[in-house]
Amino acid sequence: MMCIIWTLVLLVAIIPRPGGGTVVDLTHTYGPDVLYPPIGPGGTADMFNFTIMHRGYEPSLDAWLEINWFGVFEHGSTHVDAPAHYAQGRAHLHEIPVEQLIGPGVMIDITDKAKHDKDYLLTIQDILAWEEDHAQIPQASIVMLNTGKHKLYPNRKLFYGTETPDDMTTYHNPGVNPDTAKWLIQNRQVKAFGTDAHSCDPGQNSNRNRCHEEFLPNGVILLEFVANLDRMPPVNSTIFLGPMKMRDGSGGPCRILAIYGEDIAGVSAGNAMSFSILLSTSALVLNLLL
Template sequence: MLWVSEHGGTHMDAPSHVDPGGKTVDQVSLERLMGTAVVIDLSLSAHLDPDTQLQIPDITGWEAWNGQIQDNSILAVNTGWGRYWPNATRILGTPNHSDPSAFHYPGVHPNAASWLVENRPQVVAIAVDTPSVDFGQNKNYSVHRIFAKAGVPVFQNVANLDQLPPSGCKILAIPMKIEGGSGAPLRIFAILHEHREKQRDHFHLTTDLRYCHSASADISAGSQFLPDKRCLSVAVSICFFIFTQGLITCMGVN
């Protein structure tokens, strides 16, 4: 028997995770699992303050440089936290891994979440490189609830967001299709423009796959750290896609 954590490593939170009436993993539409990437860089702020949260001006500031968020977009928040994987103490901001009240890591502010839902419904999903879309000190999961109520899935512990440009690439997320699941292990990819291919001839894949020549890089997280030690989370390599146009970056960590 294989026990798999729905919420370990790089994973998707379905709306039903915090909303009893929300869609489960197998009910989330494919339209919410693929879209144009909107990558907002909070890495400097997060480096100075681990309790940094994405604010409305961060979103409107991105739009001032890149234009209004397009239809079918996935908003990804790069806090730089991916570089700490798999050091649980650095990721959680405390050596006390079993005490959520001591957690310190970046996230999305509830006001920004509400603003996105009300003013940018074209955002179909949210991706973060931290354990939760709520920052570490938010104990009522208000941001989870805001997105869940709007039917917006959340991708967490996403890796290599620092390798993506602010705009101009596509994200595809492939969760394990668990019937009735509130979450699922996630394989997530970014398709980059061809001109990026020559900047680097390979990206690091999941550790069991070593390297892949200029085709893909894994950006899904594994499960070395889980607050719930009773669960064993297994990163499953489902399949590879070869695209004749562009470069694929897999967005998970092992």
């Protein structure tokens, strides 16, 4: 009996308990003012459609009832790009492993450089300088690039840096040098890369999204139109991604949360797996004792 009691005491002592942490919502709200690149046969028309089907008292239920219908473009507002978006035969939205949806958070701030160069490209040297100030980017991290664009959302002209936001060739936004993208994949094995801009590729990209061509075929998912990156710390956070599990989707809306602070920042997919193993082992021990 004492063995059982001490086993339970041990479990209570080591089970991680949330407390003292901060949660940052890195997601723009979906609605009529959401931003979408003007691509596809419909341009920006009908990219978001929200229709009220019923809103009011429902006699058959004797209760208030709200039911709506919505349709949405995959790649607008805060969303995830699945590998299939730029790589034939790679994972669609419903095929992204759940382990890829949680990981250590890294935030690299280039807002000062972007103020002086609206088409600035993140370099390998920028990352190495960031690591000198913080630490080496952990393997399987989710890296976020703060360009300052999230503060301009949802003003189309300011966000896209142009007086003609229906013409993508006039866009101006910071991005990532393709060599830097390749370096992050090969040397830091990142699992996801996000930006508060509409793309990790610069606005002036000669119609060739070379960073998409590096990240997605190598299984690195992309996050675009990320919000509130100025509220995310550079290190010691954990990011949770909640994309729609839509069959055959090339991308889709994604709720993104960054969690940091005491008792929370250490939560990770690896810790969750270790905790699961711990519970299974403890249950086996209890069964043997009983």
